Amino acid sequence: MQRLERAFFRQSAPTLAPQLLGKMLCRKRGRQVLRLRITETEAYYGETDTACHASRGRTPRTAVMYGDGGHAYIYLCYGMHEMFNIVSGGVGFPEAVLVRGVEGFSGPGRLTRGLAITRALNREDLTVSRQLWLEDDGAEAAFTAAPRIGIGYASARDRARRWRFTLRG
């Protein structure tokens, strides 16, 4: 088991998102560590991506996306669902990968509830955290690409982008 480090997360979101498939999302709970394989991701890429929260510019909420790759961006959706994103790329360009599914939990709201991932972990540095991190166990990961979910407000061009990645098999 190898913890994923900074250089890996500094790739652009559309490149990083499929590479996160098959990696282990690790969450410490008491004495135990839950390790669940990532099965579904989505890329959100820059201020010009009208589906990305940063499309309206930098705000207190989105500031973490402008920071270095490898940090957690966690926000509340529809007043009840915590969404877990991994900031990608380098400093200054806002982008992130939404983790939409892990083995045992399909759906971005369900997996955060199942792993007790809340906004208390917003901005957590996943390269050094003892609470939340990622590991590579060397598994191969074939995937399929499709349009992103729940972004009807975005431009037709951005709705059509195939930036949703699902583990095949």
Add this chain to the structure above:
DNA sequence: AGTAGGATGGGCT
């Protein structure tokens, strides 16, 4: 200071 709407999910028809 007030408010519209959202990167969802479960339950019912």
Add this chain to the structure above:
DNA sequence: GCCCATCCTACTC
């Protein structure tokens, strides 16, 4: 397929 719970963010006045 439709409805809606539930609350924060960001935009408007």
